[in-house]
Amino acid sequence: MNELNRRKAVCYTHPFRGGMINMLPDGRALGITLSTETTLTIQSILYTNTATRCPDIRFIWSHGGGTAPYITRRLGAAVGPDGKPNANLAALQKFYYDTAQAFNPYTLATFTRIVPAWNRPSSRCPATYRTGAPTAAPSATSAQVTGHPPRGRTRCARRGC
Numbered sequence: 001m002n003e004l005n006r007r008k009a010v011c012y013t014h015p016f017r018g019g020m021i022n023m024l025p026d027g028r029a030l031g032i033t034l035s036t037e038t039t040l041t042i043q044s045i046l047y048t049n050t051a052t053r054c055p056d057i058r059f060i061w062s063h064g065g066g067t068a069p070y071i072t073r074r075l076g077a078a079v080g081p082d083g084k085p086n087a088n089l090a091a092l093q094k095f096y097y098d099t100a101q102a103f104n105p106y107t108l109a110t111f112t113r114i115v116p117a118w119n120r121p122s123s124r125c126p127a128t129y130r131t132g133a134p135t136a137a138p139s140a141t142s143a144q145v146t147g148h149p150p151r152g153r154t155r156c157a158r159r160g161c
Contacts, residue, residue: 005054012060013041031101038066042095043075051091059095064102068092069114089114 004011015037023029038061045051045059068075077089085093093115103111
């Protein structure tokens with residue numbers, strides 16, 4: 001990780017269809033599996049203090065960060081007594097997220113409370129627009145983030161927003 005930090009690397013992550021995929025019939029566990037694997041990877045980065053130790057790595061998390069933005073307390077992310085985000089919450093706010101198959105009116109509302117306004121898709125964001133095609137039509141993802149202009153897959157991370 002230190003070498004990636006030295007190089008100011010952009011690390012795009014995407015979950016792999018691991019062991020949990022067959023826990024439900026007909027592959028119905030796939031969505032849960034992908035979200036869980038993403039969340040476990042984020043927790044690993046937070047638990048090992050990699051995000052703090054290696055601040056120049058730009059992590060991009062698929063599918064809106066899995067369930068991480070919705071279980072912040074369990075990830076040790078909170079606002080401290082001084083009113084400022086602790087290290088884990090600050091890391092979650094600094095990370096980049098893609099929008100593929102991640103948002104609906106319920107989850108987008110929570111996500112935008114975790115990721116500050118200056119980090120949202122409508123401005124200079126770590127939220128990058130991605131459809132998840134071919135498994136999801138671009139129009140489906142566009143409908144999920146109505147009002148947010150399409151962006152390149154990793155546009156913000158590459159340009160240094």
